[in-house]
Amino acid sequence: MTAGMHDLRKPLESTGKTLSTVVSAIALLCTLVLSVQAFASPRDEARRIHDRLAGVPPSAATLDQMEGLVRNGDAIGAAYIAMENRAFYDVTLKNWAAPWTNREEDVFVPLNDYIATVIGMVRDDVPFNQLLSADIIYVGRDGLQGVPAFSMTSNAHYEALENRNINLMENLVQRPQSAMTDLPPEATAGVMTTRAAAEAFFIAGTNRAMLRFTLMAHMCRDLEQVADTSLSPDWIRQDVSRSPGGDSRLFLNNCVSCHTGMDPLAGAYAYYDWDESARRIVYSPGQVRSKYFNNADTFPQGFVTTDASWANYWREGQNALLGWDPGRPGQGYGAKSMGEELANSEAFAQCQVEKVFQTVCLRPPSDAADRQQVSSMVTSFRGGNYRMRQVFAEAAAYCRAD
Ligand code: HEC
Numbered sequence: 001m002t003a004g005m006h007d008l009r010k011p012l013e014s015t016g017k018t019l020s021t022v023v024s025a026i027a028l029l030c031t032l033v034l035s036v037q038a039f040a041s042p043r044d045e046a047r048r049i050h051d052r053l054a055g056v057p058p059s060a061a062t063l064d065q066m067e068g069l070v071r072n073g074d075a076i077g078a079a080y081i082a083m084e085n086r087a088f089y090d091v092t093l094k095n096w097a098a099p100w101t102n103r104e105e106d107v108f109v110p111l112n113d114y115i116a117t118v119i120g121m122v123r124d125d126v127p128f129n130q131l132l133s134a135d136i137i138y139v140g141r142d143g144l145q146g147v148p149a150f151s152m153t154s155n156a157h158y159e160a161l162e163n164r165n166i167n168l169m170e171n172l173v174q175r176p177q178s179a180m181t182d183l184p185p186e187a188t189a190g191v192m193t194t195r196a197a198a199e200a201f202f203i204a205g206t207n208r209a210m211l212r213f214t215l216m217a218h219m220c221r222d223l224e225q226v227a228d229t230s231l232s233p234d235w236i237r238q239d240v241s242r243s244p245g246g247d248s249r250l251f252l253n254n255c256v257s258c259h260t261g262m263d264p265l266a267g268a269y270a271y272y273d274w275d276e277s278a279r280r281i282v283y284s285p286g287q288v289r290s291k292y293f294n295n296a297d298t299f300p301q302g303f304v305t306t307d308a309s310w311a312n313y314w315r316e317g318q319n320a321l322l323g324w325d326p327g328r329p330g331q332g333y334g335a336k337s338m339g340e341e342l343a344n345s346e347a348f349a350q351c352q353v354e355k356v357f358q359t360v361c362l363r364p365p366s367d368a369a370d371r372q373q374v375s376s377m378v379t380s381f382r383g384g385n386y387r388m389r390q391v392f393a394e395a396a397a398y399c400r401a402d
Helices: 003-038 042-054 060-071 075-082 086-101 113-123 156-163 195-202 208-218 248-269 317-322 335-343 346-361 368-383 388-398
Strands: 137-140 172-175 272-275 280-283 309-311 331-333
Touching: 042 060, 042 075, 042 086, 042 346, 042 388, 060 075, 075 388, 086 113, 086 195, 086 208, 086 346, 113 137, 113 156, 113 172, 113 195, 113 388, 137 156, 195 208, 195 272, 195 280, 208 248, 208 335, 208 346, 248 309, 248 335, 331 335, 346 368, 346 388, 368 388
Parallel strands: none
Antiparallel strands: 137 172, 272 280, 309 331
16 A cells, blocks of 8 residues: 555545545434433423413423323314413513514514404414404503503503503403594405504505515515516506616516516505604595505606405416416405405415414424414314414424424
């Protein structure tokens, strides 16, 4: 053997040694992890279910009760017990919904009417596919010490509920939105017409933001993911240039991809606005807000909004995959029916389930087993009257040994 060959083999040998050491270390780790999993007792699993849902440890009595259920193969029943802890509502659900209510998707925002309405709908098993259409709002019950009355022009009611550490599980009450506000019943569209949503998404702009952020929060898609250049551009408003920078190809290859689908849906919001000086939502039936005519001279032959009609162009083409309800016409008038259109799609149900999975399992669904679980949860959610607590329970039961 020459010195040269020896020199070559030496590093190979040591690499081999290092490798085998690493491999056996990994194997040891795996065995440890596996054995921890295999030996996760029903009590450990019960504790984990409680932890994931409420974020706080259970009392001994609660843990005993949950452990008994887990032993009997009823981890879902155990999860329902964990959801009787106020922290599930005050903390877990608050943090779940908070990012949907502002443009920064910030979780650290004060309680508001959007978040409270989500919390209440989950608590009361209100079918969650009504989220974007119902005449519903949750407020603190009357007579809570130091809590100012609900107001259309301020968030103080909700901030006081939070700052005074009011137990939301016990003190939120459901009201018709049209009774608490001056919106007529037909103008209410679930969380889209809450004060918090209006302040965040009807402010300034062209009301397209309300659609974009609703899609992000409740269809789990930003516009890039629904972009389609193959649809008719006939509903694109006048403010979108047909030859940006003098190049009509840019319009055809880029601008249309979002605006063909977005502009006809955002027509549903034609009568809504946010009044920054009055600090409240505005609804002007029959009167299209002036923001719909911003920069109308950019392309005068573009679509002119004359009322609150909307149409869902995404029922055709690649976005048919979002699973629109074949029992609906795909067009209508006003935010309520448009909200129903979105919330009765498969994508909406899938999105809610995936968000719950992420919150409860502390990771997105990743492997084949996770995807199978998500799909069975979507089926159970849609077939079981859209009860959101059931989704939380099923996720917590699934991840209890993680
Ligand atoms: C990825 C999707 C997407 C593409 C592509 C796109 N837009 Fe938009 N556009 C939006 C959204 C979303 C809004 C609403 C923004 C908001 O109010 O927050 C918007 C708003 C607008 C507005 C209203 C003014 C404003 O800024 O709010 C104009 C004008 C406009 N787009 C023109 C164009 C033009 C011209 C193109 C092509 C060069 C284009 N858009 C490409 C999504 C898109």
